[in-house]
Amino acid sequence: MKSLTLTFRRFFRDDGHYLLLLSPLLIFVVAVAIYPLFFSFRISLFDYRLTDPNQTQTFVGLKNYIRAFSDTVVIDSLKTTLVYVLGTVTLELALGLGLAMLLSAETQIARVLRSFLIMPMAIPPLVVGLVWKALYNADFGVIPFYMKAIGLNVGRGPLAELKLAMPAVILVDLWQWTPLLMVIFLAGLKSLPTEPYEAAVVDGASRWQSFWFITLPLLKPTALVALLLRTMQSFKVFDTIYATTAGGPGSVTTVLNFHIYTVGMTFFDMGYAAALANILLVVIAVLSVIYIMVLERQQL
Amino acid sequence: MRSKTLRMLLSLVLLAAFVAGIVGCAPATTEAPKTEEAKPAEVKPTEAKPAEEKPTEAPPAKPYEGVELTLASMTDQYVAAFRYLIPLFEEETGIKITMDELGYVDLYQKLTADFVGKTAQYDLMTVDIVWSGEYATNGYTLPLDDFMARDKEELQLDDIMPVAWTLGEYEGKHYAYPLAGYANVLNYRKDLLEAAGIKPPKTQEELLEAAKALTKDGQYGIALLGAKGSAVAQDYMAWVQQHGGSILDKDGKVAVNTPENVEILKFFGELFKYAPPGSTDYWWDQRETAFRDGMVAMMEGWSIARAGYENPEISKIVGKVDIEPAPVAEGMEPKYGFGGWGIGINASSDPEKQEAAWVFIKWLTSPEIQKEWIRHDGAPIRRSTLTDPDLNKEYPWFPKLLEAFEKGDGDYRPRIPEYSIIQDALGTYVNAYLVGQETAESALQKAQAQIEANIK
Structure with a gap:
C-alpha cells in the first residue's frame, strides 16, 4: 500500500507525465483560441474575398492595415465605439454600485427586486434590440407616444434623430447590463469584512464617510473586474446595434464591430475584415493592460 | 529542468499552431477552380440526358x-x-x-x-x-x-x-x-383623394403636389422607406428610375454622384416632408403598417402587397384602395420599376x-x-x-x-455582381442625407467613393 502511493507520487513529480496530464487542456486551448488567432492574422495579410469566383488569395503584406488607418469610416467608427464604451461603462458602474448599495440589505423587498432586475440579462441582446426598436418607433412606439402626450417633440423618433440615436442605444445597453454590475457589486459588498465599519462607527464616522473611505477602497478589486468585463463587452457590441439602428441614422451609431460585420458579411472581404478585427483586438488588449496597471498602482 | 522542458514543449505547440495557421488554408491556385468552373457547363448536359430518357422509359409518375x-x-x-x-x-x-x-x-x-x-x-x-x-x-x-x-x-x-x-x-x-x-405601383386611398378633390397622380410632380395637399390633421401624404440599409437604397433607386436617372453610366460603370442623381435625391428628400416623422426609420414592414393603419394617403410599393389591403385582419383600409402604375417624371416615356x-x-x-x-x-x-x-x-x-x-x-x-x-424595367437596380456594394453605400449615405448628416452632394460623393473603394 505504501509503495503504491510512493509510485503515485513519483508519477506526478515526473516531468513527462505532468505534461501528459496537461495535454488535453493544451490541445483545447490551441485548437480553440490560438489556431484561429494565427489564422485570422494570416488572412489579414492577404487580399481574400469570398465572393471571388476563382478564390485567389494574393499576399499583400500590411496593405489591409494601412488601408484601415486611411479609411475614414474606420476612424469614425472607432470614435463612435469610444463614445459608446465610455457612456455605457461609466453609467453602468455608477448605477450598478448604487443599486447594489440599495438592495444589499436582506429584506423581502430587496430580494424580490433583485430577482426582477436580473431578468433583462436573461434575454438575448438581439431580442432586446428588437423589443426596444418597437418601443422607440416614432409613429407606433410606446415611448414616443408618452413623450408626445407630455408635449415633447419626438421628431423622427429616438433611433432616427442624429443627436438622440446614441443615447437611445446606450439606454438599451444600460437596461440590459446594469443588473450584471449590480450582481458583481453585491457579491463584493457581501464579502467585505465588518470590522473596519465597527471601528469607523466607534471613531464617529458618518455613513457617507464610511462609504467613501472604507467601502469604495475595499471594492476596488471588484470594480476592476466589473470595469474590465464591461469594457471588453462594450467594445465588442454588435447585436443591439444591428437590431436597433443598423449603425444609422447615417453612420452615428456605426461602431467598429458593426463596420467589421459589413465588410466581412456584406462585402465578404475577409482579408480586410480580419485586419480590422485584429485592430479591435489590439485596442481591447491595450486598454485592459492599462486598466490593470493603473488599478494595481493605486492599491500599493 | 522541469520548466525548461515545459517551455520547449509549449513553444513547439505554439510553433505548430502557427505553421498550421499559415499553411492551413494555402492559397488556392487559379487553375483548380477554373476546371471546376468549367465543370457545370460540361457535365450538366450529360447528366441531364439520362433524365431526359426517364419520362419516356418509365411514365409512372414518381x-x-x-x-x-x-x-x-x-x-x-x-x-x-x-x-x-x-x-x-x-x-x-x-x-x-x-x-x-x-x-x-x-x-x-x-x-x-x-x-x-x-x-x-x-x-x-x-x-x-x-x-x-x-x-x-x-x-x-x-x-x-x-x-x-x-x-x-x-x-x-x-x-x-x-x-x-x-x-x-x-x-x-x-x-x-x-x-x-412585382411591379412598382402607386397605392392610394380613393376616399381621401376624392375628399380632397385630387386626381390620382400620373407624374412625379403631381405626386409631390398631392402629398403636400394630403398632409394635414395627423394624416400624411406618402409613406416611404427611409431606414438605413437596403430599404432606403432600394426606394431611392426606384425614384431614380422614375425620374429617368441611372445608377450606372453609359459604359456600365457605377456613377451615383451625377448632378441628375443629386437633384433626384433632393426631390426624394422633399417627399419625406410629407411622410410620417418616423419614416427615416421605416423598413418595408413599417411602411406597410403605416399604410394599412390609415395614417398615410399614398404609398409606392411592390404590387404583391395589394391583396393584403382587402384583408380585414391586417388592414383598416379595406375597400378604400386603388392602384396606378408608379408615376414617372413629366415628359418621360412611361417605364415602370419591376x-x-x-x-x-x-x-x-x-x-x-x-x-x-x-x-x-x-x-x-x-x-x-x-x-x-x-x-x-x-x-x-x-x-x-x-x-x-x-x-x-x-x-x-x-x-x-x-x-x-x-x-416594366427590371434593370433600374443594376443586376451586376457589385450590386450589394452599391446598395450598402447608398443605404448609408442616402439615409445620412435624410437625417441631415450630409448634404445631397456630399452624400452621393461619399457613396461613390465607398463603392469605388470596395469594387476590385
Whole structure:
C-alpha cells in the first residue's frame, strides 16, 4: 500500500507525465483560441474575398492595415465605439454600485427586486434590440407616444434623430447590463469584512464617510473586474446595434464591430475584415493592460 | 529542468499552431477552380440526358420519390403560397421539401455562406432580381438553360411575361427561373383623394403636389422607406428610375454622384416632408403598417402587397384602395420599376436533387398551379395568369398590373455582381442625407467613393 502511493507520487513529480496530464487542456486551448488567432492574422495579410469566383488569395503584406488607418469610416467608427464604451461603462458602474448599495440589505423587498432586475440579462441582446426598436418607433412606439402626450417633440423618433440615436442605444445597453454590475457589486459588498465599519462607527464616522473611505477602497478589486468585463463587452457590441439602428441614422451609431460585420458579411472581404478585427483586438488588449496597471498602482 | 522542458514543449505547440495557421488554408491556385468552373457547363448536359430518357422509359409518375430537398425562402407574402402548395407537390411526386423561411438580410448571408462553402445546405432558393448578376458571375446557381431547352414544350415559355425573365437572366443565360413578379405601383386611398378633390397622380410632380395637399390633421401624404440599409437604397433607386436617372453610366460603370442623381435625391428628400416623422426609420414592414393603419394617403410599393389591403385582419383600409402604375417624371416615356423573385437551384447540389428541384420549379410555374399560387398570396409571372377571367374578377387591379408589366424595367437596380456594394453605400449615405448628416452632394460623393473603394 505504501509503495503504491510512493509510485503515485513519483508519477506526478515526473516531468513527462505532468505534461501528459496537461495535454488535453493544451490541445483545447490551441485548437480553440490560438489556431484561429494565427489564422485570422494570416488572412489579414492577404487580399481574400469570398465572393471571388476563382478564390485567389494574393499576399499583400500590411496593405489591409494601412488601408484601415486611411479609411475614414474606420476612424469614425472607432470614435463612435469610444463614445459608446465610455457612456455605457461609466453609467453602468455608477448605477450598478448604487443599486447594489440599495438592495444589499436582506429584506423581502430587496430580494424580490433583485430577482426582477436580473431578468433583462436573461434575454438575448438581439431580442432586446428588437423589443426596444418597437418601443422607440416614432409613429407606433410606446415611448414616443408618452413623450408626445407630455408635449415633447419626438421628431423622427429616438433611433432616427442624429443627436438622440446614441443615447437611445446606450439606454438599451444600460437596461440590459446594469443588473450584471449590480450582481458583481453585491457579491463584493457581501464579502467585505465588518470590522473596519465597527471601528469607523466607534471613531464617529458618518455613513457617507464610511462609504467613501472604507467601502469604495475595499471594492476596488471588484470594480476592476466589473470595469474590465464591461469594457471588453462594450467594445465588442454588435447585436443591439444591428437590431436597433443598423449603425444609422447615417453612420452615428456605426461602431467598429458593426463596420467589421459589413465588410466581412456584406462585402465578404475577409482579408480586410480580419485586419480590422485584429485592430479591435489590439485596442481591447491595450486598454485592459492599462486598466490593470493603473488599478494595481493605486492599491500599493 | 522541469520548466525548461515545459517551455520547449509549449513553444513547439505554439510553433505548430502557427505553421498550421499559415499553411492551413494555402492559397488556392487559379487553375483548380477554373476546371471546376468549367465543370457545370460540361457535365450538366450529360447528366441531364439520362433524365431526359426517364419520362419516356418509365411514365409512372414518381421518378424522384423519396428525394429530399431544402428550400430557402424569403419571408415575403408568397411564403404563404409555398406553405400551401408544398404539401400538394409532395403528395403528387413523393419529393419531400423542407422550407426555411428567412428575412431578406439573413437569406442573402446564409445563401452566400452556403454557396461559398459549397455545402449545398439549400437545394432551392428564392433569388432576388438584383442578385442574378452576382450569382451568375460566381456560378452559385445552376444555369437552367439545358433544362429549359429539354422541356421547352411543357414550359410554355412564350406565356411568361418578357420582363419576368429579368428575374434571374444574366448575359443570356438563366440562373434563376421566374417565380414572383412585382411591379412598382402607386397605392392610394380613393376616399381621401376624392375628399380632397385630387386626381390620382400620373407624374412625379403631381405626386409631390398631392402629398403636400394630403398632409394635414395627423394624416400624411406618402409613406416611404427611409431606414438605413437596403430599404432606403432600394426606394431611392426606384425614384431614380422614375425620374429617368441611372445608377450606372453609359459604359456600365457605377456613377451615383451625377448632378441628375443629386437633384433626384433632393426631390426624394422633399417627399419625406410629407411622410410620417418616423419614416427615416421605416423598413418595408413599417411602411406597410403605416399604410394599412390609415395614417398615410399614398404609398409606392411592390404590387404583391395589394391583396393584403382587402384583408380585414391586417388592414383598416379595406375597400378604400386603388392602384396606378408608379408615376414617372413629366415628359418621360412611361417605364415602370419591376422587381421580385426568381427561384434557383444550387450549383453544388447532387445532380439527382437538381433534377428533382427542376421538377418542383416546372410544377410550381405551370399555368394551373399559378392560379393557386396567386390565390395564396403569390405574385404573377405569366400573361395567362394576368388575363385569366376568374382571377381578374377576384383581383380587379390585374389589368393595371399587366400594363405595368408590359412596360416594366427590371434593370433600374443594376443586376451586376457589385450590386450589394452599391446598395450598402447608398443605404448609408442616402439615409445620412435624410437625417441631415450630409448634404445631397456630399452624400452621393461619399457613396461613390465607398463603392469605388470596395469594387476590385
